[in-house]
Amino acid sequence: MGSELWSPLPGMSDIVWPEVSLWQKVEDVTRWIMSLYGFREIRTPILERTTVFIRAIGEGTDVVQKEMFTFEDRGGRAVALRPEGTAGVMRALCAMGQDLAGSRVYYMGPMFRAERPQAGRRRQFHQIGAESLGPASPHADAECMALMSHLLAACGVRRVKIRIHTRGAMADAPQVREALVSNLRSVAPTLCLDCQRRLESHPLRILDCKQPGCRRVVESLPPLTDWMSSASREYFEATCNLLETLGVPFEVDRHLVRGLDYYEHTIWEAVHPALGAQDAVAGGGRYRIQFGDRTIEGVGFAVGVERLLLAMQGEGISADERGGAPKVWLVAVGPDALQANLVAVQRWRQAGVPCGMDVTGRSVKGQMRLADRSGARWVLVRGEEELQAGTFRCKDMTSGQDRTMAVEEIERKLLSSGTLE
């Protein structure tokens, strides 16, 4: 059983039938929705220079500090498996060297974080993300959230809640931070140990601490927006108003801050009740990233595919157990018929007719059982006698009726109407 030889590494999962049919459905829906909004797919490397992530996500963030799979490649370069999608996409767009404003791209693929696995959290997980580049604009932010909301709904997820908040313009960040720290310093001893540390490193994160003591302190604080510029406040208000106009349901959550350094202005996440402790099915926000002398602005989001699937299952959507059933199943009696059947299915498959047969040498009874399980409507049986006569015994699996049909007739019907009626 549990041999290390064939079990995947911790937190890595094999995605197999029938669940894979749900993945395919989500991917199809994604391509469709993204095309509606004018987003084009981009595929970037899974492995990047470590500095790409450090630059974009932030040196001191947890993701960079303790969650990246990093190593040295054979050329001595420090490289990392991507822990999220935005950094690599921004790097790629920079490499293309064009004016990035107005670029709209989406991606889907595996991401890696060296965390302890739990419900809805894997070391290799998958994200569907979208990035809309251009200068800060409430319209861009609202459109992006509308896209995310549309995508989730199109996947059949109805019970999502979108929580939004603002971090204010990046230029406001120092004064917000200072105000927050000075407000908290006097009560520091009542905060949990993590938060006492955060007071120096990432004070914003104290806002989303779940410890009751910290929560109480945070509740007594004035809203973060009080310390932002009026322009930042207006930006947030405008964004909220646009969301209402667009009919995207949301609620403002003053505790939402998110852990990546590149965010400014609007940030949000979508949570679903079917998920357990890790209940964020998607998250996003506006960002500003520096690559060398280049500054990239945009807004984007990422959906956790594993979590989306959990949410879908929580909505009663299940994988298609049957899969694509073949039209016909061929049963052979004897080695000559086996070879003739193999030739026949190849012809018909190349003509676009899905058909099946057993190639492992089972008994007729065993072949019939497989035919039944495959869901094929008709079973075509032949042995020496039928081979000589150029016929099949054609069995209708719903009625159980059995009749002799000429190979030519079967082929004509199958290839023209796809039925043997």
Added chain:
RNA sequence: GUGGAUGUAGCUCAGCUGGCAGAGCACCAGGUUGUGGCCCUGGGUGUCGCGGGUUCGAUCCCCGUCAUCCACCCCA
């Protein structure tokens, strides 16, 4: 990185105080020498996660280890 739970057949799981390893489903074969489902009969398909220890004897008790799940942390 920290904490808790779990690990027995392909799957879901029983297994008392330590005494020959079990059930349901699935699977295979036969009943039907060329016909699925339903039915009947037969078949256990196993390194009781792994390695030590205690014991006359360990799936059971002890230690270690690995894996999984859940939670913290953090995030999708």
